[in-house]
Amino acid sequence: MSADFGFKLRALLTDRGMSLRGTARALNYNVAYLSRVSNGRQRPSVQLAEMLDDFLQADGELVQLAAAGSPVAVLESSGPDSDISHIKESATFTLRHADQYGGDSVAPVAVQVWRSAQRKLDAGEIPDAAQRRYLAAVSEAAEVAGWLLFDAGEHGAARNAFLESHMLARHAGERALEWFALDMLAMLDTERDRPGGVLRIADEVLSQRRIPPRVALLARVRRGRALAQIGERQRALVDLSAARGGLEHSLDPRDPEWTWWVNQQEVRGHSGHAFLSLSDLGSAIPTFHEALERATPRGAMLYRIELVRSYAQGKAWKEVEEEIHKILPLLDVISSGRNRLLLRDALQVVDQGASVPVGLSALVRDTVATITP
Structure with a gap:
């Protein structure tokens, strides 16, 4: 393939x-x-x-x-346990690949694995004894497919996958996967600048009893980002500060397995985005630099794009040019539709700036041509 x-x-x-x-x-x-x-x-x-x-x-x-040139093999009729193992192995591979190279090339693989398993459910091929475990596995497969579609910039398809994952998780009685799907839906609404949807999801999660600490932490991060988008600075910073404080404690036994990736780098990155939404460039820029320190290659590209946007808003043209030159080599390695969309948007901010140096304008045009299909 x-x-x-x-x-x-x-x-x-x-x-x-x-x-x-x-x-x-x-x-x-x-x-x-x-x-x-x-x-x-x-x-x-x-x-x-x-x-x-x-x-x-x-x-x-x-x-x-x-x-x-053949597509990835779909699930074979080898039994529920074998299928579940295949689903988990596929998720591990595709997520690891996306962290290094972006989600574009592996999103179709994840969708194929999810849809293949979903067809078996719909056809009634799963024995009753394995139904609950299989439902949970397919819910997780839809979750992974949704995340990779999101990274590939396919927002509509990603939303459908997250909604399907949420429904499957409810049928399986898997509360942890329900929370995961809600968190992903909030992430998508944040990206699409729909703070109202994010606030509804975060408030729903936080209103539930005995929420695991890191699930609550993520809900506060999402809520903090949404509050920043609507200009509620003080409330946004309270939520983000509470999230950072919560990371000082080790994982609680009640925390779902999927929350392993929540760390200081992740919260720093979200804080940088919030500061940028609040037009606080003096806080956004150093926060993005801190988030870069241990970021994955895909994450590093994202933070550098946000630095381009931040420096452009502050008309720091020399720094904008430096960041673009750092991004260019990443374009040869990382294929993320999401990052390309964000980069085009950031470059538009540069292009619309006043008194942009001629050399920088030419660099922006060349970069836009490079990332345009």
Whole structure:
């Protein structure tokens, strides 16, 4: 499949110490096309596969992967336990891949795994004894698919996946997965600048009894972001401060497994976004820099994009240019529709600024051309 080809291509480039841009120049191929191929968003031609195989001395491996071109195997009829194991293994792989390279190429894989399992449920193929566990596994598969679709910039499809996950979790009696789906829906509404929806979800979660500490912490983070979007500075900072304070304690035994990723870097990043929404650049910029310290590659790209936006609002053109130059190499590696949308929006803020240096305007135009399909 194209994702396997892209994965191998990126590994070979890293191993050979070569960049995607340099390879495109050497082979006289369009870098945007080669980027789509490397990130699994476009299947390579036979000619390109042969040229890359020869150029990177891959001993025919790239040609074989291009020839295979088959989609990821769907779940086979091997029993509920085997299916559940496959769902979990797929989730581990796709999420790890997305943290390093973005969600574009693996979102279709996650959707396929989810839909394949969902079909078995709908067809009544799951024995009663395994129904509850299978429902929970499919709910989690929909959750993973939704997150990866979100990272790929497919907001409508992501929302449908989160809603489906929430319904399946309720049928399974899995309260933890219900909270997870609600958190993802709040995340999506935050991204789409719909603070009212976020506030309703956060208040619903926080009104429930005996909420695990980190579930409550995440609800406060989401609420803090929403309050910042509507200009409620004091209330927003109270929620975000409470979330940071809650991280000082170790995970509670009641905390769901999915909350493992909640850490100081994550809360710092959300705080940076909140400060930016409040037009507090003096707090937003250093907070984003702090969030960068241990961010995943995909997260680092996101925070640098927000630094471009922050510096542009403050007309710090030198710093804007520096951040764009730091982002450009990441575009060869990370394929995230979400980040491309955010980058285009941030570059528009730069382009609309007063007294933008001529060189920076040219850099912005070149960058927009690079990320435009």
